[in-house]
Amino acid sequence: MSDVIVEVSGLRKAFGTLEVLKGIDMSVRRGEVVCIIGPSGSGKSTLLRCVNLLEEPNAGTVVVNGFEMTDPDVDIDRARRGIGMVFQAFNLFGHLSVLENLTVAQRKVLKRDRDEAERIAMRNLEKVGLAEKAGSMPAQLSGGQQQRAAIARALAMDPAVMLFDEPTSALDPELVGDVLTVMRQLAEEGMTMLVVTHEMQFAREVADKVLFMDGGVVVEEGQAAQVIGEPRHERTRSFLARVLNPVHAGE
Amino acid sequence: MAMSRRKRAQVIRGVQYAVLVLAILLVVLLADWQTIGSQFFNLEAARTQIPEVITTALVNTAVYTALGFAVGFGLGLVFALMKLSSVGPYRWIATAYIEFFRGIPALLVFIALGFGVPLAFNLKFDVYSTAAIALGLVGSAYIAETLRAGIQAVPKGQIEAARSLGMSAARTNVTVVIPQAFRIILPPLTNELILLTKDSSLIYLLGLFRDDFELAKFGREGLNATNSMTPILLAGLCYLLITVPLGHLSRYLEGRTGRKSERGLKVTA
Ligand SMILES: Nc1ncnc2c1ncn2[C@@H]1O[C@H](COP(=O)(O)OP(=O)(O)OP(=O)(O)O)[C@@H](O)[C@H]1O
Ligand SMILES: [Mg+2]
Numbered sequence: 001m002s003d004v005i006v007e008v009s010g011l012r013k014a015f016g017t018l019e020v021l022k023g024i025d026m027s028v029r030r031g032e033v034v035c036i037i038g039p040s041g042s043g044k045s046t047l048l049r050c051v052n053l054l055e056e057p058n059a060g061t062v063v064v065n066g067f068e069m070t071d072p073d074v075d076i077d078r079a080r081r082g083i084g085m086v087f088q089a090f091n092l093f094g095h096l097s098v099l100e101n102l103t104v105a106q107r108k109v110l111k112r113d114r115d116e117a118e119r120i121a122m123r124n125l126e127k128v129g130l131a132e133k134a135g136s137m138p139a140q141l142s143g144g145q146q147q148r149a150a151i152a153r154a155l156a157m158d159p160a161v162m163l164f165d166e167p168t169s170a171l172d173p174e175l176v177g178d179v180l181t182v183m184r185q186l187a188e189e190g191m192t193m194l195v196v197t198h199e200m201q202f203a204r205e206v207a208d209k210v211l212f213m214d215g216g217v218v219v220e221e222g223q224a225a226q227v228i229g230e231p232r233h234e235r236t237r238s239f240l241a242r243v244l245n246p247v248h249a250g251e
Numbered sequence: 252m253a254m255s256r257r258k259r260a261q262v263i264r265g266v267q268y269a270v271l272v273l274a275i276l277l278v279v280l281l282a283d284w285q286t287i288g289s290q291f292f293n294l295e296a297a298r299t300q301i302p303e304v305i306t307t308a309l310v311n312t313a314v315y316t317a318l319g320f321a322v323g324f325g326l327g328l329v330f331a332l333m334k335l336s337s338v339g340p341y342r343w344i345a346t347a348y349i350e351f352f353r354g355i356p357a358l359l360v361f362i363a364l365g366f367g368v369p370l371a372f373n374l375k376f377d378v379y380s381t382a383a384i385a386l387g388l389v390g391s392a393y394i395a396e397t398l399r400a401g402i403q404a405v406p407k408g409q410i411e412a413a414r415s416l417g418m419s420a421a422r423t424n425v426t427v428v429i430p431q432a433f434r435i436i437l438p439p440l441t442n443e444l445i446l447l448t449k450d451s452s453l454i455y456l457l458g459l460f461r462d463d464f465e466l467a468k469f470g471r472e473g474l475n476a477t478n479s480m481t482p483i484l485l486a487g488l489c490y491l492l493i494t495v496p497l498g499h500l501s502r503y504l505e506g507r508t509g510r511k512s513e514r515g516l517k518v519t520a
Contacts, residue, residue, distance in 0.1 A: 054411055081417035091412035095430050105416035108426060150412075157416060 004063075005030050005161045005192045006051060011060035013046055020046045022216040024060070028161065033193045035203040035224070038213035039239055044196040047213070048165050051194065052083045065160040081109060084154030084162040088169050090146040092138035098125070098149050099134040102156045110157065117156075124152040128182050144175030148182055155186075162186065164195040200244055204228050212236045289479075296479035300469075304482070307462065308469035309489045315451040315465055316493075318379060319386020320444055326387055327394025334399050345395070352392035357450045361385045365457040378463045382454050390447050397443065401436035402428060434504075441501035445494045466490055 006028040013021040020043045028034045036044050049055040051062055053069045053076055062069040067079035092101050102121035106112045112120070125131045128148035130141075138146055147167055154162060164183065168176040180202050187193060187206045197203055203210055203224055210227040212220040212235075220233045231237045254262070333345035352360070364385045369375055376384070405428050413423040452467035459468060466486040473482025 052415055054415065077414075077417050077419050080415055083415070085412075085415035087408060087412065089408050091406075091408035093409060093412065093427055093431075095434070104426060105413075105418060108422055109417040153416070 003030050004028070005032075005065055006194060007061075007063040008047075008051065009061050011047070011050060011062065012058045013043075013050060013055060014058055020216050021050070021057070024216075024218060026211060026218060026221070028192060028194050030192055031190045032208045033187045033191075033195065033206050034209045034211065035207040036194070036196045036211045036213060037198070037200070037203060037228075037239070037243075038211075038219075042213045043216045044213055045165050048085075048163050048194065048196055051163060052080055052085055054085075077109070081157055082160040084151075084157060084159035086147070086151055086154055086162065086164045086167045088166045090138075090143070090150045090170070092146055092150055092153070094138055096138075097134070098130065098136050098138065098141070101138065101149060102153045105153070106156055120156050121152070124155045125149070127155070127185075128152045129178070142175060143171045144178045147171065147179050151179075151182055151186075161192040161194065164193065164197070166196050166198065168197070168199060198243060200228055200240070212239065214239070291480045291484050293477070293479040293481040296473070296477035296481040297485060299477055300473050300482050300485050304466070304469060304473075304485050304489060308464050308466045308486065309492070311463060312448065312451050312465040312489075313493065314379070315382035315386065315454055316444070316448045318383035319390055319447050319451065322383045322387025323390025323394050323443075323447065326391035327398055330391060330395035331398035331402065334395065335402060349392045349395050352388055353396070357385075357389045357453055358456070360389050361453045361456045364388075378454065378457060378459060381457055382451065385454070386447050386451060389450055390443055393443050393446075394440065397436050397439045398432075401432040401439075404435050405431045438501045438505040441497055441504065445497050445501075448490065448493050448497070 004027050006026075008024055008026045011021050011024040012019070024043075024047055026034070026047075036047065038044050046055055050057045051064060051069070053062070057070060060070065064079065065082045067074055067082070069076070069079055092098070093104065096104060099118065099121055102124060103114070103117040106117040106120060107114065122131060122134065125134055128151055130145060130148055130152065133141060133145060133149070138149070141149065147170075151162075151167070167183070168179050171179065176199070180199060183193070183195070183202070184206055195203075195207070205224075207224040209221060210224045211218050212227055212231070212233070214235050220227055220231060220236045227236065228240060231240060330345045330348055333341040334349070336342055336345075361381075364376070364381055409427050409431065410423055413427045414420070418426065451465055454463075454465060455468040455471075459465075461472075464472065466489050470483045470486030473485070474480065476482075
């Protein structure tokens with residue numbers, strides 16, 4: 001069982017009267033890359049945010065890395081240490097340098113000393129190609145650089161699983177590639193990843209499994225080539241048609 | 252009306268200068284320079300004010316203001332946190348408090364505290380306590396709103412990022428929210444300090460002994476004693492001695508937050 005890093009069952013979430021997740025079951029195994037695709041408003045972000053309990057589910061259980069996140073008595077801060085999260089809007093700490101962004105949680109949460117924290121931070125900055133930006137402030141970086149720094153910040157905590165919520169959606173097209181390259185490399189190294197994305201090419205090439213969500217349920221799931229290449233459901237087909245051929249989407 | 256843009260700008264600038272010159276001329280012609288010289292720049296009268304206008308009055312103004320600001324900040328923080336609380340009654344109490352003290356003149360607060368409360372509770376405050384409490388109450392409503400706005404101005408994503416890294420709520424506040432809120436609130440807080448400096452003049456209502464005089468009261472006593480406007484001018488200059496540097500500090504702090512990114516850019520790029 002320890003092979004399953006994320007286990008979601010019967011997950012329900014409503015905001016007021018708006019039911020956003022209507023019973024989700026899914027799992028991510030160690031070393032697996034799972035991509036979640038689906039139209040806007042289908043509940044993808046909410047699902048991801050329920051995994052590390054940024055949103056509190058109304059029903060169902062979420063178990064991550066051995067922690068039952070939905071247990072009211074769980075040590076949530078300890079559980080979250082093992083779950084890296086990358087946001088669409090980067091969310092680097094604006095008042096701290098890039099290096100400090102990577103060391104602050106290592107030092108305050110993991111209690112690593114300054115030298116060790118900085119060593120680990122630099123190793124991760126090198127990994128995402130930003131070693132020379134260690135002293136910069138986030139506002140001085142391009143969006144792509146900020147997102148790579150945010151990935152490095154999460155990695156510095158040695159998480160068991162990484163959650164990505166549309167990490168490239170806020171980026172100019174020419175900056176998307178750098179971020180996807182980093183994510184690809186992570187996947188190759190065997191990182192367990194749960195990725196909400198609109199990058200179908202990435203999902204097709206990197207994902208072990210793809211989930212298509214619509215209206216708060218998982219409509220279809222399976223191997224990437226199957227879900228994206230030969231979708232079984234009509235809703236998946238029409239969604240993919242719109243995404244893969246955006247000229248006709250009128251967006 | 253075929254005027255070029257440059258031509259029109261020239262005309263507009265010319266008119267502005269003409270109005271300015273006219274206004275200055277009017278003041279110069281209408282003013283009674285003889286009296287102004289003897290009234291406002293009377294060295295004899297000025298000499299009677301020195302050094303107490305600094306050693307007593309300026310110091311007292313600064314002390315009253317500092318005490319009031321300290322109390323106001325403490326109260327303001329409490330009410331700001333209450334207003335942000337998830338407990339309804341806390342929010343209502345804080346809202347009522349803030350609206351009340353923001354809405355009534357400082358003058359009334361001083362009268363209530365100087366005369367009403369001693370009557371009602373059979374208490375007698377000394378000057379420092381009254382100044383601290385009255386100015387504190389007056390300032391706290393604005394300070395509470397400033398603090399609340401500053402805390403709320405920190406983007407939610409910053410908090411979520413901190414929590415997702417395993418920081419506790421308290422750790423997140425200390426490490427992420429407060430440092431960023433601090434930068435936002437420093438300029439308005441400095442402005443509030445300037446307002447309190449001026450409001451501290453209301454303490455004269457309590458009936459002060461000479462050692463407790465602050466600048467405005469000291470200046471007026473000087474006016475009565477010397478029959479000259481010079482003490483008032485002196486007191487005014489002393490206020491500026493406090494408020495102008497504070498204003499510059501406020502603008503400097505405001506600028507620094509904005510410039511931070513440019514400064515580092517030169518280093519790295
Ligand atoms: N905090 C909230 N309060 C109220 N409604 C919310 C909240 N967060 C999300 N919702 C609603 O829940 C629904 C699902 O939102 P969610 O962000 O999970 O969708 P999504 O699939 O991630 O969409 P997108 O592709 O646009 O990011 C939407 O209708 C959204 O308006
Ligand atoms: Mg989303």
